[in-house]
Amino acid sequence: MTEDYRLDTILAHAGINTDEATGALTAPVHLSTTYQHPQFGHSTGFDYTRTKNPTRAVLEETLAKIEKAQHALLTSSGMAALVLLFNGFPIGSKVVAARDLYGGSFRWFNEQEKMGRFSFIYTNTEADMMAAISEETDYVFIETPTNPLMIEFNIKRIAERAHQYGARVIVDNTFYSPIYQNPLVLGADVVLHSATKYLSGHNDVLAGVLMTNDDEIYDKLFYDQNTTGPTLSPLDAYLLMRGLKTLKLRMEKATQNAKEIVAYLESSSAVKEVFYTGKGGMISFKIADEKRIPHILNTLQVFTFAESLGGVESLITYPATQTHLDIPADVRHSYGLTDDLLRLSIGIEDARDLIDDLKIALEY
Numbered sequence: 001m002t003e004d005y006r007l008d009t010i011l012a013h014a015g016i017n018t019d020e021a022t023g024a025l026t027a028p029v030h031l032s033t034t035y036q037h038p039q040f041g042h043s044t045g046f047d048y049t050r051t052k053n054p055t056r057a058v059l060e061e062t063l064a065k066i067e068k069a070q071h072a073l074l075t076s077s078g079m080a081a082l083v084l085l086f087n088g089f090p091i092g093s094k095v096v097a098a099r100d101l102y103g104g105s106f107r108w109f110n111e112q113e114k115m116g117r118f119s120f121i122y123t124n125t126e127a128d129m130m131a132a133i134s135e136e137t138d139y140v141f142i143e144t145p146t147n148p149l150m151i152e153f154n155i156k157r158i159a160e161r162a163h164q165y166g167a168r169v170i171v172d173n174t175f176y177s178p179i180y181q182n183p184l185v186l187g188a189d190v191v192l193h194s195a196t197k198y199l200s201g202h203n204d205v206l207a208g209v210l211m212t213n214d215d216e217i218y219d220k221l222f223y224d225q226n227t228t229g230p231t232l233s234p235l236d237a238y239l240l241m242r243g244l245k246t247l248k249l250r251m252e253k254a255t256q257n258a259k260e261i262v263a264y265l266e267s268s269s270a271v272k273e274v275f276y277t278g279k280g281g282m283i284s285f286k287i288a289d290e291k292r293i294p295h296i297l298n299t300l301q302v303f304t305f306a307e308s309l310g311g312v313e314s315l316i317t318y319p320a321t322q323t324h325l326d327i328p329a330d331v332r333h334s335y336g337l338t339d340d341l342l343r344l345s346i347g348i349e350d351a352r353d354l355i356d357d358l359k360i361a362l363e364y
């Protein structure tokens with residue numbers, strides 16, 4: 001496929017006509033763990049599936065195209081991608097990060113800091129982050145929008161500031177996906193996704209991906225992944241490729257639904273604050289009466305009370321006891337992630353059914 005095709009076409013054609021031997025329309029699932037050498041000193045380009053797998057390679061090529069990257073590297077989960085990336089950083093590296101971030105990322109960062117591997121400066125706002133970046137900074141880590149308070153950071157401004165001091169910028173693009181944001185184009189050095197979420201879109205694949213335009217960064221990641229083995233299985237790569245085909249359609253429908261739901265939430269006396277950026281399917285809101293949260297979670301029928309996000313089904317999550325449990329309560333409360341907050345991942349159902357479900361749970 002040429003680079004000239006537009007995003008919708010690249011997505012719809014993911015894996016199409018990549019098997020020249022048979023002419024298969026979709027990319028085959030290559031389950032073989034090892035590959036025959038044509039003769040001594042020659043290789044097909046595939047030797048052992050931990051190093052490189054044909055199904056995974058086709059998907060990585062597609063992911064790189066939609067994220068405007070030269071390189072993509074699939075991993076066994078979003079956290080595997082994060083750990084693979086950070087494990088390649090020198091001991092003693094100094095990281096500036098947004099305070100509002102996924103609880104699993106914080107948990108791992110906190111463990112590394114306790115062991116003395118890295119040190120972190122956490123910032124609440126973009127202005128704080130800009131001020132914290134200095135000649136001592138080695139890396140900047142951003143989720144934008146943040147999880148779960150939906151704070152947006154200007155990637156271009158932050159990248160320009162970081163690069164002035166030789167620091168590299170990592171952006172977790174899970175919430176917006178390449179449909180709404182291309183961090184590499186804006187100056188980021190590495191993009192991270194929990195591909196379990198919007199890229200897959202069906203709550204049936206655990207996957208992560210790292211993308212970059214920097215050959216040196218990619219070579220290091222490829223070497224470390226081959227050495228330590230956090231690769232994505234061929235079957236999961238196939239399922240992710242299939243889900244990817246409808247990414248734009250799903251994101252657009254989730255956004256359409258989310259805007260209608262936000263309008264309802266902002267009109268409800270049961271809700272005191274709504275957090276939404278205007279695009280994507282992620283919404284957070286604070287309940288006027290925190291004691292009603294168990295009732296709300298137990299009453300909902302169309303929304304599913306579960307962790308994760310980005311699937312075709314709408315989910316509701318209580319960060320205080322689920323995704324952000326490992327962040328100490330006093331720390332969470334200090335930046336606004338209080339115990340009255342609920343997070344919604346909006347799917348592709350009829351928005352009227354989702355709103356009716358919320359009305360019954362919130363107002364009765």
